[in-house]
Amino acid sequence: MDIDQFPKSVEIFEVGPRDGLQPEPVFVPTEKKIELVDRLTDAGCPRIEVTSFVHPKWVPQMADAKEVIAGIRQKPGVVYSALIPNLRGLELAIAAGLSEVVTIMSTSESHNMKNLNMTRQQSLEQVREINRVARENGVRVRSYIATVFGCPIEGAMDPQIALDTALRLEEYGSYEISLGDTTGMANPISAYRIPKMIREKLTKARLAVHYHKYHGMEFANNLASLEAGITIFDGAAGGLGGCPYAPGAKGNCQTEILVEMFHRMGIQTGIDEEKIRETGAFAQTLSTLLHQKCQ
């Protein structure tokens, strides 16, 4: 461990309101979603994934995307973003006044098909188009790559696929790429090697990591990625997330503990520890998934 090489500060990308709440089977009232985002803003979160412009037929939980964005207090300097599945979603996000959108695709062909109902090639072309239109509108694109550290359907994944995908996304203009451990299959060695290898090949895009919960192992994974030179970490307040249909899918890495870990290490996040802890506790009150099984 090369402590002297650790950064003085890292950036937390908060995904609770979107990735965290999206799988919730019970609709979370719009005003509660707005309150969650406002609390995250007040806690000092620099970047918040607020909602998703996916068709309500597919994700009814996010049917109030427009109302949520209209309802939140947008603090200058804080970046509010939304997941978009296609150009139609991008149009809605632009109309809502967002300056950043988020795309997603998998390293795994079968997961991509199951999750997005299209091939990886189709997803890549989609992200290219999204980047083109986003650029014309002054909107930045953040792109997730899912199942980088393993796929619940295909098992172990070749890191070369994640690398190739990242290079394509960078080429298309995504300014930031987030490597997703979609179902908590990473370990500290893969969480070190894969981000390091990809980071060394990227020339423009920033690289983030996105670990899901695995009984606490996600903190070891985040530490390993920090050691690999990563400085952008995704988390969800309260550890929100999971999947009602896939027993293996877990919540996201708990933002308030990630923040505390970095702070204990003397690495700043700009987030208020007490406020994010309160926000995490509030976030947990919105979830039914988290209460299905105590870990």
Add this chain to the structure above:
Amino acid sequence: MDIDQFPKSVEIFEVGPRDGLQPEPVFVPTEKKIELVDRLTDAGCPRIEVTSFVHPKWVPQMADAKEVIAGIRQKPGVVYSALIPNLRGLELAIAAGLSEVVTIMSTSESHNMKNLNMTRQQSLEQVREINRVARENGVRVRSYIATVFGCPIEGAMDPQIALDTALRLEEYGSYEISLGDTTGMANPISAYRIPKMIREKLTKARLAVHYHKYHGMEFANNLASLEAGITIFDGAAGGLGGCPYAPGAKGNCQTEILVEMFHRMGIQTGIDEEKIRETGAFAQTLSTLLHQKCQ
């Protein structure tokens, strides 16, 4: 992260039956304790802290120490040990046929006094005497140093105290020293620096780490200590532990997840993943503390 320097295998020291169950406010039936130890044996745990020979007035939960040791199946090659507070405890442990005993003292004077009702100097003298008598009886002594990474009463602790204590314990004959993060106050930097510094100074004694739960951060701490060259890790099946009187005190690091983390990293433990998972689930059924609050 120097992956090439990682060991091919590590040793897990299982503390569930003792450190894990000791704080339980409801008496766990003797046969359940025996079943827990037998399951741990069957899962392949190489070393198990079975019980404690503390006066039942202080720890009524461990009043059946003799019966538990008499009742368990002792598999050849597996080391079964008990915590002992003094020479009387050692005599009982020897009479019960144990080949290893465990002592404990704190780096913090006030925690030592509160926990053991004696000064650190008195504790050191006690461990010296225990080592002397144990040696005469062919019994090995493992010594915990508690509050190494912070004390719930005194706050931050000078690592020099832990080092001085470890050197004294080594001098007195303790063959292994375990650095305890008693209330989950470590972070990956202290979990790297302190064990590394102490390990470099010890000439005979082996060094272990003992992290308590802190919402998952304990796995980052164990990883950091692995990177510091530590190869002996304490854990409790099911994450048993905590303290009914101290809301800040958490359970122990969950053995089954620690085992899985190492296995995912290609580091062997000799423990069967599925059996230790089942044993962890069984252990949790014995606990009331774990169910008081979902994390």
